[in-house]
Amino acid sequence: xxxxxxxxxxxxxxxxxxxxxxxxxxxxxxxxxxxxxxxxxxxxxxxxxxxxxxxxxxxxxxxxxxxxxxxxxxxxxxxxxxxxxxxxxxxxxxxxxxxxxxxxxxxx
Amino acid sequence: xxxxxxxxxxxxxxxxxxxxxxxxxxxxxxxxxxxxxxxxxxxxxxxxxxxxxxxxxxxxxxxxxxxxxxxxxxxxxxxxxxxxxxxxxxxxxxxxxxxxxxxxxxxxxxxxxxxxxxxxxxxxxxxxxxxxxxxxxxxxxxxxxxxxx
Numbered sequence: 001x002x003x004x005x006x007x008x009x010x011x012x013x014x015x016x017x018x019x020x021x022x023x024x025x026x027x028x029x030x031x032x033x034x035x036x037x038x039x040x041x042x043x044x045x046x047x048x049x050x051x052x053x054x055x056x057x058x059x060x061x062x063x064x065x066x067x068x069x070x071x072x073x074x075x076x077x078x079x080x081x082x083x084x085x086x087x088x089x090x091x092x093x094x095x096x097x098x099x100x101x102x103x104x105x106x107x108x
Numbered sequence: 109x110x111x112x113x114x115x116x117x118x119x120x121x122x123x124x125x126x127x128x129x130x131x132x133x134x135x136x137x138x139x140x141x142x143x144x145x146x147x148x149x150x151x152x153x154x155x156x157x158x159x160x161x162x163x164x165x166x167x168x169x170x171x172x173x174x175x176x177x178x179x180x181x182x183x184x185x186x187x188x189x190x191x192x193x194x195x196x197x198x199x200x201x202x203x204x205x206x207x208x209x210x211x212x213x214x215x216x217x218x219x220x221x222x223x224x225x226x227x228x229x230x231x232x233x234x235x236x237x238x239x240x241x242x243x244x245x246x247x248x249x250x251x252x253x254x255x256x257x
Contacts, residue, residue: 099145101125
């Protein structure tokens, strides 16, 4: 999967916020209307809509029109980019520790 | 080398170095030594390390990436217990939305050397005092998604 840095940054920004993570949690396993989601939070509905817009722009939420209501659905695929980023860090530390080992064992 | 049972936003790496713990701790924390080994040919090269090794002291590491662009990583020491433990925060400048993560390095003498265990945690959570653990849960969504096909 090709993911631009901008797309990855959008995902990071989206999941960095506790309210947005909570929204994703409520969408896990089932679709919900914006109103249903807003009822789970003490924040105003416009505030929740704003969070939803950011989640949509990151690709983590997709919406479907159903009559007058708008149904929100979780789309976890963009999280793969963040998972890949974690694996990069893993490789980075493996390499760094090998260098530390070589350095110490060669310079006693 | 990732250990089982750690949260998904925590990276754990281990290596055994044939030298006493005091020697390995020194190589890890002394900036003049760190600048020598902490590079990755083809990925980045470290050019300077400044370090005030005490709890609350700052450290900063500068270098050049493979594409020629400069980078900087900085942080603050949280735990300094030679030769066993050093813990410090980690904030790279190349991720616009990065938050500080935490690195703990433990040096344990074993037969014939020192086991170095590095734990990098808090990679994807905000710098907050809420104790909200977002990442393992979020990775669960990805698992659901992947298993659903």
